[in-house]
Amino acid sequence: xxxxxxxxxxxxxxxxxxxxxxxxxxxxxxxxxxxxxxxxxxxxxxxxxxxxxxxxxxxxxxxxxxxxxxxxxxxxxxxxxxxxxxxxxxxxxxxxxxxxxxxxxxxxxxxxxxxxxxxxxxxxxxxxxxxxxxxxxxxxxxxxxxxxxxxxxxxxxxxxxxxxxxxxxxxxxxxxxxxxxxxxxxxxxxxxxxxxxxxxxxxxxxxxxxxxxxxxxxxxxxxxxxxxxxxxxxxxxxxxxxxxxxxxxxxxxxxxxxxxxxxxxxxxxxxxxxxxxxxxxxxxxxxxxxxxxxxxxxxxxxxxxxxxxxxxxxxxxxxxxxxxxxxxxxxxxxxxxxxxxxxxxxxxx
Numbered sequence: 001x002x003x004x005x006x007x008x009x010x011x012x013x014x015x016x017x018x019x020x021x022x023x024x025x026x027x028x029x030x031x032x033x034x035x036x037x038x039x040x041x042x043x044x045x046x047x048x049x050x051x052x053x054x055x056x057x058x059x060x061x062x063x064x065x066x067x068x069x070x071x072x073x074x075x076x077x078x079x080x081x082x083x084x085x086x087x088x089x090x091x092x093x094x095x096x097x098x099x100x101x102x103x104x105x106x107x108x109x110x111x112x113x114x115x116x117x118x119x120x121x122x123x124x125x126x127x128x129x130x131x132x133x134x135x136x137x138x139x140x141x142x143x144x145x146x147x148x149x150x151x152x153x154x155x156x157x158x159x160x161x162x163x164x165x166x167x168x169x170x171x172x173x174x175x176x177x178x179x180x181x182x183x184x185x186x187x188x189x190x191x192x193x194x195x196x197x198x199x200x201x202x203x204x205x206x207x208x209x210x211x212x213x214x215x216x217x218x219x220x221x222x223x224x225x226x227x228x229x230x231x232x233x234x235x236x237x238x239x240x241x242x243x244x245x246x247x248x249x250x251x252x253x254x255x256x257x258x259x260x261x262x263x264x265x266x267x268x269x270x271x272x273x274x275x276x277x278x279x280x281x282x283x284x285x286x287x288x289x290x291x292x293x294x295x296x297x298x299x300x301x302x303x304x305x306x307x308x309x310x311x312x313x314x315x316x317x318x319x320x321x322x323x324x325x326x327x328x329x330x331x332x333x334x335x336x337x338x339x340x341x342x343x344x345x346x347x348x349x
Contacts, residue, residue, distance in 0.1 A: 001042065004081050008052075009037055011074045015059055018066050026062060029055045046083040053078065053088055060095045065104050072099065072110040076117045089123055093133045100137045108141060108151045112158045119165045131229050132249050135162060139251045142258075156258065163237075163262055166230055167270050173226035176272045218276045231279055237262050238287045242294070257311045263288065264314055267321045274326060281329060284322075289333040292319050296340045 012034045019026035033055040037046075046052050056078070059071035075092065078084045084092070099111045115134055118124060125131040141147050142155035171177075223231065236246035240259035245252050267288070273280045295315045319337050327334035 004043075004077070005037065005040075008046075008074070008077065009034055011070060011077070012037065012055065015055070015067065015070050015074075018070065019059070019062075023062055023064070023067065026055070026059055026067065029058055043081045043083040046078070046081075047085045053084060057091065057095055060099060063098070063102060065102075065107060068099060068102070068104075068107050069110060072107070072114055076114050079114070079117050079121050079123050082122050084123060086123060086126075089118070089125065089130055090133075092118075093130060093137070097133065097137055100141055103146075105148050105151055108147070109154055112138065112141065112151070112154050116158050116161060119162045124165065124169060126225065126229075128229065128232060128248065131166075131233075135159065135233070136249055136251065138162065139249060139254060143251070143254055160262065160265075163233065163266070164269075166233060167266060167273070170224075170226050170230035170273065171270065173224045174220075174273070174277065176276060219278060220276060221278045223277050223279055227277060227279070230273070231283065234263075234266065234280065234283055235287065237266075238283065238291055242291050257308070257314060260311065260314045260318065264318045264321065267318055267325070271325050275329065284326065285330055285333060288318075289322065289330065289337070292322065293336060293340060296337070296344065 012030045016027050016030035016034075019030065029051075033051050036049060036051045040046055040049060040052075056071045056074045059067045060075075062068070075084075075095075096111050096114055099107050102108065115137055118134060125134055138155045138159040142152055142159065144152075147155070232248045236249045236251075237259050240246050240249075240251070240254050241256050241263055243253070243256055267274070267284075274284050275281075292315060295312075296319065319341065322330060322337055323334045
């Protein structure tokens with residue numbers, strides 16, 4: 001803790017020095033914060049003192065690249081050390097939204113980095129407004145034509161990791177067996193469909209063994225607040241993968257393959273959610289399966305993203321997960337998907 005306080009004081013001094021000529025109010029506030037910091041001895045005390053957070057937000061509000069860079073870096077440190085009160089999250093997200101709209105690439109990257117730090121901390125949003133706000137910042141930078149390739153790639157990676165962290169949190173909040181049934185971060189697409197599915201079959205067998213032994217109570221209609229947030233995200237990703245607009249995330253559209261890639265990841269790594277929580281199974285049954293059936297029936301030579309090989313591979317991967325991992329509960333849907341696949345094979349031959 002002493003090292004954190006020393007670093008924080010050093011950052012405040014750097015802020016004061018940088019603001020000395022053009023921003024005297026920031027300079028004075030930084031010096032006041034240094035004196036205040038010396039009277040504090042823990043992260044909890046820092047979180048309860050508005051002066052410390054206020055100076056870094058003030059530095060960001062100036063929208064000077066150097067001051068913003070220092071301010072965002074310090075916000076990350078405060079968040080990582082649980083030195084910010086949850087009630088301040090809304091203000092921080094508003095600051096990040098404004099910085100995401102700045103033209104400077106380094107500030108956009110620091111903004112995305114701060115978003116990820118939030119999702120990795122105890123400050124992870126716990127209501128729909130803040131969650132949608134945080135995820136929306138990533139998606140806007142991802143879809144902004146003026147974003148550099150570096151920013152777009154970072155925005156995509158940040159959003160993917162945030163999705164994984166959100167669903168990890170859902171598993172924990174619902175008291176489900178996280179360690180054995182798929183959580184722990186976003187994975188790359190280096191494995192084959194077969195190896196992916198076989199790995200999750202083993203997970204499913206372990207889950208079913210727990211059900212039989214009575215050590216795990218399955219098929220629940222009610223879900224926690226965290227579960228509802230995960231469900232909102234799942235529904236919006238399904239809508240985006242179908243080419244629609246996300247109401248909750250307030251995004252007009254994103255690349256359909258990006259949304260479907262995330263859906264395929266969720267289906268393969270969070271089997272326990274769909275096998276246990278009825279609201280998740282309903283979205284899988286009525287929305288995701290419908291999306292996959294429609295995508296399979298689409299002519300492979302159609303122009304646009306849906307006709308691209310990568311999108312179609314994602315569809316086939318997702319269909320494989322449905323048939324292999326969920327057929328016992330989605331009997332009709334699995335049979336229909338299998339029939340469509342058989343017709344496709346006959347057509348190709």
